[in-house]
Amino acid sequence: MAKLTQFDNEVFRAYATYTAIVLLKMMLMSLITAYFRVTRKAFVNPEDTATFGKGESAKKYLRTDPDVERVRRGHLNDLENIVPFVGIGLLYALSGPELSSALLHFRIFTGARIFHTFAYLIPLPQPGRGLSWAIGYSVTFSMAYNVLKTLWLL
Amino acid sequence: MAKLTQFDNEVFRAYATYTAIVLLKMMLMSLITAYFRVTRKAFVNPEDTATFGKGESAKKYLRTDPDVERVRRGHLNDLENIVPFVGIGLLYALSGPELSSALLHFRIFTGARIFHTFAYLIPLPQPGRGLSWAIGYSVTFSMAYNVLKTLWLL
Amino acid sequence: MAKLTQFDNEVFRAYATYTAIVLLKMMLMSLITAYFRVTRKAFVNPEDTATFGKGESAKKYLRTDPDVERVRRGHLNDLENIVPFVGIGLLYALSGPELSSALLHFRIFTGARIFHTFAYLIPLPQPGRGLSWAIGYSVTFSMAYNVLKTLWLL
Numbered sequence: 001m002a003k004l005t006q007f008d009n010e011v012f013r014a015y016a017t018y019t020a021i022v023l024l025k026m027m028l029m030s031l032i033t034a035y036f037r038v039t040r041k042a043f044v045n046p047e048d049t050a051t052f053g054k055g056e057s058a059k060k061y062l063r064t065d066p067d068v069e070r071v072r073r074g075h076l077n078d079l080e081n082i083v084p085f086v087g088i089g090l091l092y093a094l095s096g097p098e099l100s101s102a103l104l105h106f107r108i109f110t111g112a113r114i115f116h117t118f119a120y121l122i123p124l125p126q127p128g129r130g131l132s133w134a135i136g137y138s139v140t141f142s143m144a145y146n147v148l149k150t151l152w153l154l
Numbered sequence: 155m156a157k158l159t160q161f162d163n164e165v166f167r168a169y170a171t172y173t174a175i176v177l178l179k180m181m182l183m184s185l186i187t188a189y190f191r192v193t194r195k196a197f198v199n200p201e202d203t204a205t206f207g208k209g210e211s212a213k214k215y216l217r218t219d220p221d222v223e224r225v226r227r228g229h230l231n232d233l234e235n236i237v238p239f240v241g242i243g244l245l246y247a248l249s250g251p252e253l254s255s256a257l258l259h260f261r262i263f264t265g266a267r268i269f270h271t272f273a274y275l276i277p278l279p280q281p282g283r284g285l286s287w288a289i290g291y292s293v294t295f296s297m298a299y300n301v302l303k304t305l306w307l308l
Numbered sequence: 309m310a311k312l313t314q315f316d317n318e319v320f321r322a323y324a325t326y327t328a329i330v331l332l333k334m335m336l337m338s339l340i341t342a343y344f345r346v347t348r349k350a351f352v353n354p355e356d357t358a359t360f361g362k363g364e365s366a367k368k369y370l371r372t373d374p375d376v377e378r379v380r381r382g383h384l385n386d387l388e389n390i391v392p393f394v395g396i397g398l399l400y401a402l403s404g405p406e407l408s409s410a411l412l413h414f415r416i417f418t419g420a421r422i423f424h425t426f427a428y429l430i431p432l433p434q435p436g437r438g439l440s441w442a443i444g445y446s447v448t449f450s451m452a453y454n455v456l457k458t459l460w461l462l
Contacts, residue, residue: 153167307321
C-alpha cells in the first residue's frame with residue numbers, strides 16, 4: 001500500500017503535498033499567537049505570568065489584546081475550513097479524479113487560505129478576506145460534490 | 155488504489171458518503187453564522203463594518219449577539235465531535251467491519267449530529283440536545299473500540 | 309485494501325492505535341467540561357438551566373467559571389494540535405517510513421499531549437505545559453518534513 005501511494009498515485013501525492021502545506025500554515029497560527037501574547041504581554045492563564053512576579057504586579061497581564069484575539073479568530077477560521085478540506089480532499093483524491101482537476105482544486109484552496117491569513121492579519125479591507133474565504137469554501141464544496149457523485153452509498 | 159476504493163470496498167464508499175454529509179453540515183454553520191451576523195448587524199472585525207460608514211456610526215455594530223454566539227457554539231461543538239468521527243471512522247472503515255455494522259454506525263452518527271444542530275439552533279428543551287450529543291459520542295467510541303481491537307499495535 | 313492495512317502494514321496499525329488514543333483523549337475533554345459545568349453550576353445556554361427552575365432563580369447559573377474555561381482552552385488546544393497530527397500522521401504512515409521511526413514519532417506525540425492535558429488541568433507551573441506543547445508540535449513538524457520529502461508533487 002505504501003508503494004502504491006508513493007510511486008503510482010500522483011493524485012494522492014498532490015493531496016499529501018497540499019494538505020501538509022495548509023496544515024503547516026494552520027500550525028503557524030499557534031506561533032503567531034504566542035508571539036503576540038509575549039510582545040503585547042496579554043495572557044490568559046495565571047501560571048503563564050509567573051515570570052513577571054507574584055500577586056498584583058503579574059495580574060495586570062491577564063488580559064485580552066486585540067491583536068491576540070485577531071490571530072485566534074484566524075486560527076479558528078482555519079480549523080473550520082481546513083478540517084473539511086483535509087477530510088473531503090482525502091476522499092476526493094481516492095475517488096480517482098484527473099490529476100489536472102485535482103491539482104486545480106488543491107492549488108486554488110491553498111492559495112485562497114494563504115491569502116485569507118494575510119487578509120485577516122494585516123488586515124486588508126473587505127471584501128478581500130470574505131472573497132478568499134468563499135473561494136476556499138467553494139473548492140471544498142466542489143470536491144464534496146465529486147466524492148458524492150463517484151462514491152455515493154447511503 | 156483508486157480502483158480498489160471506488161469499486162470493491164463498499165464500507166469505504168459508505169464512509170465517504172457519510173463523512174462528506176457531516177462535513178458539509180458542519181460547513182453550513184459558517185453560512186448560518188454569516189447570515190445572523192448580517193441580519194443582527196453584529197460583527198467582530200472593524201473592517202467588516204466599513205460599509206456602515208466610518209467612526210462612531212459603524213462602531214456600534216462591533217458587538218456580540220445571542221443568536222450569533224449560539225450558532226458559533228454549535229459550530230465548535232461540531233468541530234469537537236465531527237473531527238473524531240472523521241479520523242476514527244476512516245480507521246474503522248479500513249479495519250474491515252461488516253457493511254451492515256458500518257452503515258449502522260455511520261447512519262446513527264449522521265442522524266444524531268443533524269438532530270443536534272436543530273436542537274441547538276431552534277433551541278429544543280433539554281435533554282434533546284444532550285441526548286443527541288451522547289448518541290454521536292457513543293458511536294465514535296464504539297468505532298474506536300473496534301479499531302483498537304482489530305489493529306492494536308502499541 | 310482492508311486486508312492490506314489490517315495484516316501487512318504495521319506502520320498503519322501503529323498509526324491507527326495512537327490516533328485512536330489521542331482522539332479518545334480529546335473526546336474526554338467534553339466529559340470533563342460537562343463535569344465542571346454541572347459541579348460549578350456554570351452554564352451558557354438558558355435551556356440547560358431549566359432544571360433549576362424558571363426566571364431569575366435559574367439565570368444566575370448562566371455564568372463563566374474559571375475551571376470550565378480552563379478545560380475549554382485545553383480542548384481547543386487539542387483541536388489545534390491533534391488535527392494536524394491526525395492529518396499529517398496519515399500521510400506519513402502512507403509514505404513508507406521505518407516502523408521504528410514511526411513508533412518513535414507516534415509515542416512521543418501521544419505522551420506529550422497526555423502530559424499537556426495534566427499540565428493544563430492541574431495546573432503545573434510553566435514551562436511544563438509549554439514544553440509538552442512544543443514537543444508535540446515538533447513531532448508533527450518532523451512528520452510533515454518526511455511527507456514532503458517523500459511525496460512532494462506541487
